[in-house]
Amino acid sequence: MGETGDPSTLNRTISISEAVEGDGSGHTNAPSWISWFERPFQVADPITKSILPEATGWAMDAAGRGPLNLVGSYVGTAILRLAIVEAGGPDNPIKWGLKPSSLLTLMSSVIGVVAALLMPIAGAIVDHTPHRRIFGIVSGIFAVGFIGVQISISAEKNNWFFILVIDTLQTFALLVHYCAALAYLPDLTTDQEVLSHYTSRFNFKQYIVHFGFVAMVIIMTKSRGNYEKATLDATVQTARDATIWAFALGCLLIGYSWTFLFRQRPALSKVPEGSNLITCGFVQLRHTASKITSKYHALRVFMFSMLWSPEAGAGVVLSITITFLTVEMMFSAVDIAKASLILMASTAAGSLISKVANRFMNPLNSYRLGLSWLGFFFGMSVFVFTGPERKSSVYGFASLWGIGLGWAYPSQRVLQCSLIPKGQETEMMGLFTFVNQVLGWAPTLIVTLMNENDFDRKWSIMVVCVFCLFSVFCTFFMGDYNEACGSWNVIVKKNGRKCSMRQDM
Numbered sequence: 001m002g003e004t005g006d007p008s009t010l011n012r013t014i015s016i017s018e019a020v021e022g023d024g025s026g027h028t029n030a031p032s033w034i035s036w037f038e039r040p041f042q043v044a045d046p047i048t049k050s051i052l053p054e055a056t057g058w059a060m061d062a063a064g065r066g067p068l069n070l071v072g073s074y075v076g077t078a079i080l081r082l083a084i085v086e087a088g089g090p091d092n093p094i095k096w097g098l099k100p101s102s103l104l105t106l107m108s109s110v111i112g113v114v115a116a117l118l119m120p121i122a123g124a125i126v127d128h129t130p131h132r133r134i135f136g137i138v139s140g141i142f143a144v145g146f147i148g149v150q151i152s153i154s155a156e157k158n159n160w161f162f163i164l165v166i167d168t169l170q171t172f173a174l175l176v177h178y179c180a181a182l183a184y185l186p187d188l189t190t191d192q193e194v195l196s197h198y199t200s201r202f203n204f205k206q207y208i209v210h211f212g213f214v215a216m217v218i219i220m221t222k223s224r225g226n227y228e229k230a231t232l233d234a235t236v237q238t239a240r241d242a243t244i245w246a247f248a249l250g251c252l253l254i255g256y257s258w259t260f261l262f263r264q265r266p267a268l269s270k271v272p273e274g275s276n277l278i279t280c281g282f283v284q285l286r287h288t289a290s291k292i293t294s295k296y297h298a299l300r301v302f303m304f305s306m307l308w309s310p311e312a313g314a315g316v317v318l319s320i321t322i323t324f325l326t327v328e329m330m331f332s333a334v335d336i337a338k339a340s341l342i343l344m345a346s347t348a349a350g351s352l353i354s355k356v357a358n359r360f361m362n363p364l365n366s367y368r369l370g371l372s373w374l375g376f377f378f379g380m381s382v383f384v385f386t387g388p389e390r391k392s393s394v395y396g397f398a399s400l401w402g403i404g405l406g407w408a409y410p411s412q413r414v415l416q417c418s419l420i421p422k423g424q425e426t427e428m429m430g431l432f433t434f435v436n437q438v439l440g441w442a443p444t445l446i447v448t449l450m451n452e453n454d455f456d457r458k459w460s461i462m463v464v465c466v467f468c469l470f471s472v473f474c475t476f477f478m479g480d481y482n483e484a485c486g487s488w489n490v491i492v493k494k495n496g497r498k499c500s501m502r503q504d505m
């Protein structure tokens with residue numbers, strides 16, 4: 001590219017999604033009578049002003065995944081209450097000799113172990129076959145379908161164990177679906193600031209939908225009257241309401257995005273000779289990990305840090321906090337919904353903080369501050385949540401947790417993509433997905449063991465704090481951020497601000 005024209009595009013490398021935009025590869029336009037539906041989810045590139053179908057699809061898919069994940073708080077609360085009633089108390093043994101209060105954290109640990117074992121196979125399908133889009137569609141169908149089955153939760157049938165199994169399968173299906181969606185993220189742009197813009201907008205739109213979802217659950221619950229109490233029937237009915245809304249939103253948002261917006265991608269590479277899809281994922285992980293260990297110090301340290309991030313694993317923070325709030329703070333279904341509403345609103349605010357922080361201090365420092373904020377306020381809550389009489393304090397801490405979640409994890413995704421060597425995005429992203437699961441079972445397993453050995457449950461919250469702060473501590477061994485990113489040597493100005501363009505590493 002020459003040196004004339006808009007300086008914002010000087011030496012700019014186009015992304016994979018931009019490269020296939022001209023031929024419409026695998027893109028099926030939605031009928032005109034329904035295409036208006038995607039407009040609220042459209043996110044334009046701040047430099048080129050183009051709107052990529054995958055960017056819109058990512059925003060819609062993220063918005064659809066949110067309720068599928070959030071519904072676990074309502075279903076989990078109902079499962080806990082049903083199991084406690086059957087056992088005659090939260091500390092009386094039930095199935096396998098476990099306490100009912102250990103059910104959610106134990107199943108979260110099981111999911112973490114299974115995900116760590118099977119995610120390499122999912123990554124191999126994404127990397128070594130042209131079926132990334134089909135994989136996303138099928139996993140999305142299962143993730144949404146299992147939510148539909150959970151509508152059958154019933155106090156009369158006392159089917160809590162069946163629902164617990166289905167909820168576990170749904171969580172795993174959602175993890176697999178996220179793996180397929182995540183592979184599209186580095187395809188959107190090669191520019192760090194544009195990627196930060198995308199992730200911030202994705203999170204903001206996602207949490208707006210989350211907010212609406214939780215608000216509808218509260219409205220439906222309150223419309224029945226006298227459902228503020230933590231009664232069994234009220235809790236189960238609220239769980240059923242939440243699953244109905246999550247199922248509807250999942251069908252609509254995930255179904256639309258994968259039908260009309262995500263385009264097919266060719267295989268990144270062929271399955272190595274002598275391997276198959278079952279084994280090549282593990283072989284590739286070993287190869288990629290070896291490459292990172294020998295060549296990319298900062299990336300190696302960052303991945304080690306991610307092992308301890310509480311985002312790692314399936315519903316780690318959710319299963320720990322829901323168990324604590326239900327058993328110790330005596331939260332009703334409406335209380336859970338109110339806390340979730342506050343959490344979602346503050347997470348949207350945290351997402352905007354992440355965007356500003358990524359721009360003015362770099363994604364590494366932004367990630368450190370966001371995760372430190374989250375860990376600090378989880379730790380502080382241990383000394384405040386002393387019993388049901390302090391219930392109102394939970395809402396204040398929910399807002400502080402939400403800011404940390406909304407700040408830390410968009411920054412983490414930007415940091416991931418900015419540290420990956422150019423041309424190795426999909427390969428490295430597969431390892432990121434695996435690393436997120438390797439120790440994902442550890443926090444919930446620790447909490448389960450503490451609970452079974454009669455530790456005060458308030459210390460379960462401290463486990464999240466310790467993992468957060470240790471993850472932050474590890475990042476200080478990464479070195480200089482700009483050196484870690486390689487060459488960002490083309491600096492131009494757009495509307496009075498600096499804009500960095502990444503070059504070959």
